[in-house]
Amino acid sequence: MRKIRNKKSAETETEICNNDTSSMKEEPPQKKRKSKSKNDSVNIENKATKPGQKIVTNKSVPLKSNSSNQNVQSPRSPHNSKNSSSLEMPVNLIKSNFVRETCIANGVKDPFQEDLEKHGFQKGTQHLNLPAFNYSSHYSANLQHHLGNIQYGIKSRLKLQKSINSPLTSLCRELEVYRTASPFDRRVTALEWHPKQANLLAVGSKGGDIILWNTENVGQDKMIQGSGEGGSCQALKFWPWDNSKVLTASIDGTVTLKDLETNDRLTLADTMNCHDHWYCSVDVLQSQYLVAAGRNKGTLHMMSSEGRMVYEHRLHKDKITHVEFSPREPWLLCTASTDHTVQLWDTRQLKDRKSALCVLAHDKAVNSAYFSQTDGCRLVTTDQGREIRMYQSPSWCLETCIQHPHRFFQHITPFKATWHPHLDLIVCGRYPDKNFPGSGNEPRTIDIFDAQDGRVVSQLYSRGADGLCPLNKFNRQGDALASGMGFHILLWSRQKEIERKQAELEMSFKQALGMGDSNNHGNSVKSKQLLNPGTADERTRFGARSRSKKSKMDSDTDDLKKKLSKVKSKTKNVMDEDLKKKKK
Secondary structure, X not given: OHHHHHHHHHHHHHHHHHHOHHHHHHOOHHHHHHHHHHHHHHHHHHHOXXXXXXXXXXXXXXXXXXXXXXXXXXXXXXXXXXXXXXXXEOHHHHHHHHHHHHHHHOOOOOHHHHHHHHOOEOOOXXXXXXXXXXXXXXXXXXXXXXXXXXXXXXXXXXXXXXXHHHHHHHHHHOEEEEEEEOOOOOOEEEEEEOOOOOOEEEEEEOOOOEEEEEOOOOOOOEEEOOOOOOOOEEEEEEOOOOOOEEEEEEOOOEEEEEEOOOOOEEEEEEOOOOOOOOEEEEEEEOOOOEEEEEEOOOEEEEEEOOOOEEEEEEOOOOOEEEEEEOOOOOOEEEEEEOOOEEEEEEHHHOOOHHHOOEEEEOOOOEEEEEEOOOOOOEEEEEEOOOEEEEEEOOOOEEEEXXXXXXXXXXXXXOOOOEEOOOXXXXXXXXXXXXXXXXXXXXXXXXXXXXXXXXXXEEEEOEOOEOOOOOEEEEOOOOOOEEEEEOOEEEEEEEHHHHHHHHHHHHHHHHHHHXXXXXXXXXXXXXXXXXXXXXXXXXXXXXXXXXXXXXHHHHHHHHHXXXXXXXXXXXXXXXXXXXXXXXXX
């Protein structure tokens, strides 16, 4: 049957061709192509009625749209260039091509072309209107480049996270010394920013003095005098129910609540024997009205906010240097000790040493252990040697270990690494050590590390303040850093904001002195000396201190020289007497 049908179709085609040879010669080539394409399209449509049957066509050509009534071939029409390679076209696509050709011939817009234009194709092209891919953007840290890579299907979670964090890390590189102060006669031992006001900083000293420093104004500081020797402030926390009060743990054997405005004091705990037992650390849990304090013999003392004892037991073999509640889980408590361990506890099941949830062993004594402020899922520890460790929850396994010189010395405040409030960045001061590989001649900088890989993000250094900075803390907003350097307090801020803040400080200082808007050159010079950096009173105090120290040292050396001369004279007299006796 197929052969008969093919013969009949061939006969009809030959008859049509013989009858119309004269007319076809007279027609122009465009009409000839038009009639031929129509006949072929009808034949193809009739032949492709059987299911599963495929038709071989030529390579597609880009679509061309003209305003005249000329014949326009579709990108996938079956009669394009004869020398091109052949492709197989399904039946549905052939039907759509036929519909498109009829629409174009009748002057109607092509629906297929409209869909392509909606999805980004232009007329006469087969490419989307997307920006060209740049291979350098794949290695860039720019957030826009990473979003573009995600659009192309190149996804990298770690690089995207770094690009999101890059604005904050760049802020850490722009920090410079903005103000300095030295209100104490002894070294700084504790730092704590106000929980609500970003411009207030509480600082404690070895003599027990506490100052509430207003970093943006002049003449609004508040001071509490300490007891002097034997009253060192070891830890400092703002009272969460009243931010005008401060909770301290002191070597005098007390945990005291002090009011910065009225100078009133309330003793919550007292060992009654400060020579043998004293407090070294303290923390407050607001949700449970609970206060935890660590002693020098390894005893953990927990009490209510009113001072009533809740728990007391010796959980460590040596001094508890740090106590902190987790910001994520209120029942989780962390303690660091000089017995080379950091331990995690469940306050709901505290009994004895065996009730510890996890024990993190270290090679040397541990100064501090802080939970991350972003989500509380990381823990950074600082030992008294050369290691800063990061532990990851929930199993608290060791994530990274940073080799960093910050050795312990008796007359220096212990180094403690702390967190950035918005990123997992670690801040710690550097103590150059000749025994540490690659160290010894570098400046005494403040190093900022990335917690994920331990790389150095920034190193802060100021020529006028090149001392050791064992204590460093960011404020709640993360745009200012406070450092304790000996008995000095350093305040770091962004380069772009230093000029504006100093101008505001100058105006506040003029208002405090009643200068107003006077144009007196001497007053302006004095005000600038008071504010750039540190105040003039502070500088005069520095000079007086240095001169008094030099005079004391000179007098001491003179006394030593006199004593040595007396000893030498006595020894000579004794030797002479011995020689005389031997001769006799």
